Amino acid sequence: MGRSRRHFPSWFALLLLFSISSILIADEKLALQVDPGNAPTLRQLITVSRERADIETVRSAALQQKLESARGEIDALELAMVAQFHEVLKVPSARHRVEIFTRSTGESALGTLLDHQRGIVITTADFAPARPTKVVLVKLSDGTVFRGHHRLLSKLDHLRVIQLLDWKVVDGHRPEKFDKAPVIGSFIAGYDRNGALRTGTVSSNVRQAVSNHTRSERSSLAVLHRKLGTEISKRNTGFPRVFETDLALSTPGCGTPVFNSKGAVVGVAISRASHHSTLVIPVSRIWGLLKKPGA
Missing domain, CATH: 1.20.58 (Methane Monooxygenase Hydroxylase; Chain G, domain 1)
Incomplete structure (x- = not known):
């Protein structure tokens, strides 16, 4: 050829x-x-x-x-x-965005005041005081300060739901305004630790996520699975269903409420997925936890 x-x-x-x-x-x-x-x-x-x-x-x-x-x-x-x-967000931020301090160590973290009637606050797992009787100080964005004890309601990886005991309803605060998890592409906003407003969009729908914490070789759950010769599953980590956003929040900024364009709370930022994305647990999921028996 x-x-x-x-x-x-x-x-x-x-x-x-x-x-x-x-x-x-x-x-x-x-x-x-x-x-x-x-x-x-x-x-x-x-x-x-x-x-x-x-x-x-x-x-x-x-x-x-x-x-x-x-x-x-x-x-x-x-x-x-x-x-x-x-x-x-002037009014919603003043109602929901809080900073929590422990009296003994002086450490602080951002949190979300979810229920003004019962004094229920969402904060990060790395900060929440382990002892229910430890005194905490909660400072609202409008300057209002509350001092008192607390009890742990729910415990999830990267998330703690606590109730402030002897909580007094803050005057001038209207009923909370919440909304369902936003769809992909929706505009959202949250606050960093320094009070700077960060805006972004939703990049994924609500889904099950695996915690980086439970993947750690040093975690007790990882040690147990390693001894048994098994792997950590998405179900037994306790990590909640979340949606992902391109909010560039710092790690100390986790715990802040996340708002939609109407000023309604749609979730709480609980963990950084990367340098340019943050995981948010829908507020409807948190309410579901509070309705569990014993909560």
Whole structure:
């Protein structure tokens, strides 16, 4: 069998033509001296090449200008959205966003005041005092301070639900406003530890997630499974069903309430999934925990 004839792709031919044109443009005099008889044709080719280059330059400049304009519009919309969130969240933030301190160590963490009638607060597992009788101090965003004891209601990986004993209903606070878990693409907002408002969108639906904590070689659950020759499953870690967001919260920022664009609480940030994403447990899931027997 004879060899098949090799066919060059069309883009190669165009590249070759462009290369030849560039050489002719760069050294027009030399090209004319080599073949003086074809001078008119060469000049025409060079003129056409220059015109095309000028057109592409104009198009590139126009496209760059459009891109810069679009970036400016996006930045302006983002600033307007953040400003709008600030206005919408003034009252909800003051009602739900709290900072919790322990009197003995002085350590603090962010939390979510979920129920103003019963004094129920959500905070992170790494912080929540282990002894129910330990005195805690809760500071609301509006400056209101409560001191008293607490009891543990529910215990999940990365999450603690506590009730403040001897809680007094805070005057001026209206009934809580909650909403179901938002859909993918919905705008949401939360606060970092320093009080900075972070905005983002929902990137995944409610799903079961595995805790990084229970994957640790040092966790008691991991040690037990290693001795038994088994693996940690999603069901026995106690990690709740969550949805993922692109809120860039710091680890100390976990525990903050997460709001939708209407100012309703849709969940509590409980863990960072990465540097640019945060896991949020839906508030409906938390209410389900509180309704369990013994809660």
